[in-house]
Amino acid sequence: MRLLAQIFLLLTFVASAQGQLQYQTADSIRRALSEIGSVNRTAKVELLIRLSSETFYSDTSLAFSYANDALALAQASRNKELMAKAAKNLGKLFYRKSDFTSALKYFNLTLQYNTVAGNVPEIAASYNNIGVVFNRLGYYDLALKNHLQQQRINEETGNLQGLAISNRNIGNIYINLKENDKALLYYQASLEISEQLDDSASMATALINLGVVNMELERYEQARRYLNQALLIKIKTNDKVNITALYANLGVVAASVGEPRQAISYFSKSLDLARQINHRHYTAVALKNLGETFLKLGERLTSFGYLQEALTVSEEIEARDLTASIHATLSQWHEEQNDFAAALYNFRIATAIRDSLLNTEKSRQMKNMQLVYEVEKRETEILGQKVAIERLKTGQVYLLLVIIMVLTLVFVFYYRYRTKRRLSRQLEVKVAEALHKEKEQQQIIAHQSSLTSLGELASAIAHEIKQPLQNISLANEDLQIENAAGNVNKQSIADITTDIAEDIRRIKFIISEVSNFSRGQLEDITEWFDVNTRIRNAFSLARIKFSNTHIRVDFDLDENIPKILGNPYKFEQVIVIFYNNAKDAIEEKEQTLNVSFDKKMVVKSYYQDSNVIIEVADNGIGIPKENHTRIFMPFFTTKPLGKGSGLGLSISLGIAKEMGGLIEIESDEMEGTLMRLKIPKKNLKPLR
Structure with a gap:
């Protein structure tokens, strides 16, 4: 005489992906069903499924009636996922009724629907349910095959809840094979995953299975511990x-x-x-x-x-x-x-x-053999459907990829075109801003250089004015002496006043030149001017700096060259810078060699190849070749500290470019330097 244990939870079905529904009475479900119109088929099918499950133990026939209505309604909707859900419900009802042949039929139908729908989680659930039925029928190899297929899908998709179920059901197979130690390992794995998920329902099922396998192993105290843990969870729910x-x-x-x-x-x-x-x-x-x-x-x-x-x-x-x-x-x-x-x-x-059950079992086994054949045939068909679907999907994917690639290329080209246009406009704005800013900076630097030049000329100008002022002062004293002596000579007065007038003219000229030079730097003047006149004016401004230097200055100016269009005062500034640099280079060479030599500067102007060319050459210290381009950079100077600002040639190059010209340099160390300013034809006034 053996007591019967309720080990029904050894065989675990996979619930719908929507989760467990709250418990409701059959009457409340019927009321909800009556309130739903014929439009919402999905809700109606789900209520019929719940109603069939709720009424199964009280009225099995009515439960199957509800379940069949659910499947018919789902099939009418042509919704494969809804059809799969209704078919699975019928499979579970037949399983409860111990009609495993019918259960297997509907679970295979569920697999077929889910495969067409591409519902991967429910495909895994279908393999699980088919495995449960095969286990119950005693076809343990087929049961294991389906549960391993379920486990593979769950591992690929990372479905931990599905893995917990597949481990439990593989354990079920081994407990039926009397391999209880293997069953124990799978049940423990299921419990660990359930604890990781913090899924109390799954934990309770695993605990019950562990309790049952320990009962089979006659480890009753361990069995009691697991069953009591499961009982606590189930009482809470x-x-x-x-x-x-x-x-x-x-x-x-x-x-x-x-x-x-x-x-x-x-x-x-x-x-x-x-x-x-x-x-x-x-x-x-x-x-x-x-x-x-x-x-x-x-x-x-x-x-x-x-x-x-x-x-x-x-x-x-x-x-x-x-x-x-x-x-x-x-x-x-x-x-x-x-x-x-x-x-x-x-x-x-x-x-x-x-005996009747044995005969029935034998008959059932014969039917099951046919059923297994049909199932395997159906699996082959499903596999063929999968392959066909995959091929169709692959073709669609390739076509979609081609379309996407074409659209992407069109979009990329269009986007690049729009981007280029936008960047081009932005670049134009930035270039214009940069040029404007550069022009302002050049003007500031030029102004600073002008102030520097004026500062350098200040002492020389003061000396230049001082001489005529002294002459005027002496002439005035002579007049006072003659007047005091009463010896006034008209011719003497005339000579003295002539000298005073000449000195005053000289002072006015110097003041005028300095005034024009400084004003011309600030004003945006553009006019035709004579190059040679401006070369001489520039030297007038710089001449005092050359006094007492013993530097011989030679001018070789072509009087037939055309006039230049530009700012004459800025042009003078360039020439003044050339003069000053030449003087400084000659003096630096003299200090370096510590010997006297024939110091000279040659200034030339001529017309050649449609260019007016101005050259200022000296025999000073020269410039190293590596610095021939660097000398035009702002604030770069080869002069001793405090001797130069490093702005002169940078400003000169900017002024030359404003006039459409350029500056060239020829220089050898200890041999001298030649600075060449070229003004092109477009800025020249035609000769007549």
Whole structure:
């Protein structure tokens, strides 16, 4: 006599990806169904599925009616995912009814729908459910094949919840193969994943499975610990169906370790809950377990009452294997009462039912062999569909990629075109701003250079003016002396006033030149001017700096060259800078050699190749070749500290460019330097 443990949770189905729905009574679901119109098919199908599950144990026929209506409505919608959901529900109902052939049929239909829909998580769930049925049918190799396929998909998609389920169901296969140690490893892996997910429902299922496998291994204390942990979780969630089974399993554990009264307490709790939820199969099992436990305790009358009630319920629900087991227990009960006729009667009934079940099992196995063939054929068809779908998808993907590439190229070219236009406009603005800024900076630098030049000329100008002022002062003293002596000579007065007038003219000229030079730097003047005149004016400004230097200055000016269009005062500034640099170079050479030599500067102007050319050459210290370009950079100077600002040639180059010209340099160290200013034809006034 063996007590029955409710190990139903060994076979775990995968719930819908939408999650578990809240518990509702059949009446409340019917009300919700009546309130939904015919338009919302999806909601109606889901309510019919829930209603079929809710009414299964109270009215199985009605439950299947709801389930078939759900599938028909889903098929009418042509929504493959909805059709798969309805087909899976029918498969689960047939599984509960122990009609595994029909269950397998609908689970394969579910797989087909999900494959067409491309619903990868539900494809994995379909493999799981097919594996569960094969496990129940005893085709463990096919069960393992489907669960491994499920596990592969879950690993590829990172579905930890699916991995927890596949580990549990692979453990189920090994427990049926009596390889309990392997089963234990898979159940533990399932529990670890469930704990990682913090999924209490999944943890409870894994704990129940661990409890059952430890019962099989006769490790009852470990089994009791796992089952009690699961019970705590199920009580929190008020899962009465699972609580009923857990009380039954805990009763079996208590009975197995010699605690019959504790076992009766658990079986009684299981019976009360089974009746409360109208779960008639669990009711029959609880009644049978109570009858057998009381029989072991010698309480025969109590035992007989439970066994008779268990027999009635099992016959009503047509649980033939359970009915055979109860008749076998009743045979033992009558034998202990020495009622051998009744014992034989019950024994024969138990044997007849078992023989019938055996024949039915053989017939079922024959049908299952055909079913397995059909399933494998269907799998081949599904695989072919997958390949066809993949090929179609691949072709569509390639076409889409080509379209995307073409559109991308068009977009890229258009974007680059727009970007180039935008950048070009931005660049034009930036260049204009930079040129304007550069022009302003050049003007500032030029002004600074002009001020520097004026500062350098200040002392020389003061000296230049001082001489005529002294002459005027002396002439005035002569007049005063002659006037005081009364010896006034008209011719003498005329000579003196002539000298004074000449000195005044000289002072006015100097002041005028300096004034024009400084004003011309600030004003934006453009006019035709004579080059040679400006060369001479420039030397007039710089001449004082050459006094007492013993530098011979030679002019070789072509009087027939055309006039130049530009700012004459800025032109003078360039020439003054050339003069000053030449003087400084000659003096630096004299200081470096510490000997006297023939110091000279030659200034030339001539017309050649449609260019007016001005040259200022000296025999000074010269410029190293590596500095021939650097000398035109602002603030670069080869002169000693405090001798030059480094702005002169930079300003000169800017002025030359304003006039469309350029500056060239020829120089050798200790030999001298030639600075050449070229003004092109477009800035020259034609000769007449």
